[in-house]
Amino acid sequence: MFDIGVNLTSAQFARDRDEVVSEAFAAGLSGMLITGTNRHESEEACGLALRYKNCWSTAGVHPHDSSSWTPEVEQAIREMAARPQVVAVGECGLDFNRNFSTPAEQESAFSAQLALAASLNKPVFLHCRDAHERFMALLSPWLDKLPGAVVHCFTGTRAELEACLARGLYIGITGWVCDERRGLGLRELLPLIPAERLLIETDAPYLLPRDLSPKPASRRNVPAHLPHILERIAYWRGEVSDELEQITDENAKRLFGIDF
Template identity: 75%
Template sequence: MFDIGVNLTSSQFAKDRDEVMSRSVAAGVDGMLLTGTNLHESQQAQALARQYTRCWSTAGVHPHDSSHWQASTEEAIVALAGLPEVVAIGECGLDFNRNFSTPQEQERAFLAQLHIAAELQMPVFMHCRDAHARFLTLLEPWLDKLPGAVLHCFTGSRQEMQECVDRGLYIGITGWVCDERRGLELRELLPFIPAEKLLIETDAPYLLPRDISPKPASRRNEPAWLPHILERIATWRGDDPQHLAAITDDNVRALFGIAF
């Protein structure tokens, strides 16, 4: 099993990162993609991907940090993208839910990163929250120029999912689907995601699955919980977990061009 979304740079992992990685291996996680959400964390993610086996990273700027985008940021992201550990541009996109950066700043940074990905022929690792229509409007002209794209931590509607899949996007599903308070709509659309477009992730240390039993003492999520998320997704889709794990692993290889 491959976890496509791990925020291993988080301070929540500072004291026991080695143990977290050991637990993930013991749980059957064969590889992971470490997420870069700003320039500093992208540099950290790349360094951690070099440090740990079967890890790769992204390089990009999250919409929350888009106000910091400038020419020097672009140059640094391009330099990072040339390193062997970096296999995608992002996390980039739009988040109109919180608007920590203005919509205009978010759009500028998103388009700049789509341009980088197209120029370098790298896939994009994307974020979208409360911005679906504008997100697709900005993305669509680039789709035929990109080798691939994933919308990570998808939490939208069935129609939004279908519109993304129709445009060739992969869909990343997290433990959000295990939350009986807010994940039921997402749970219901799981059977409609084509298996060849499905990817799984923890988004650790965030989104600890609420249906884990017994509940861990800490509310921190870890990559070691990926098998639980996979099993629950498979159940709600009516799939065999091992078969689904094999398919999603193949999807990782196809999108990111990595061997694990």
């Protein structure tokens, strides 16, 4: 079982990062991808990927951090993304929900990272929130030049899902789908995703599944909750979770060019 989205550099893991990782493996994970969200975090993520077995990382600049994009940052991300343990460019994309960086800054950092990934022949780890039209418009011209792409933490509509699938994108599903307030729409879309395009993730320390029983004392999400998310996704798809685990593992191996 492979978690494609762990924000292991988060300060929320500062005190017990080693335990969080060993508990994840004890819970049944066989590997994880550590998310880089800006130059500094990407460097940290890369260091953690070297430290822990069966861990890899991404290098990139999140839409929220797009205002930090400069030629120097681009050069640093390019250098990091060429390292063997860095298996995707990202997290990059567009987030017009909060606009922590302006839409213009987001679009230029996103386009630059797509070009960078294409030149390094690396897949991209994508974030899209409330920006589907522009996201697809900027992404589409690059898709035949990229070895693969995953929209992580997909939370869009049916039409958006169908557009992503038609373009060959992988779909990352988090514990958002376990949320009885806002995950119901996504739950209904789960059977529409071909198993060969599905990836699973916790997005820890964010998005603690709301249906864990008993409810954990901490609101912090951890990668050890991935088996719960897999089990719920399999249930709502009407599938056996062991089989879905195998297929999603194969997907992660194929997309990121790794073995675990």
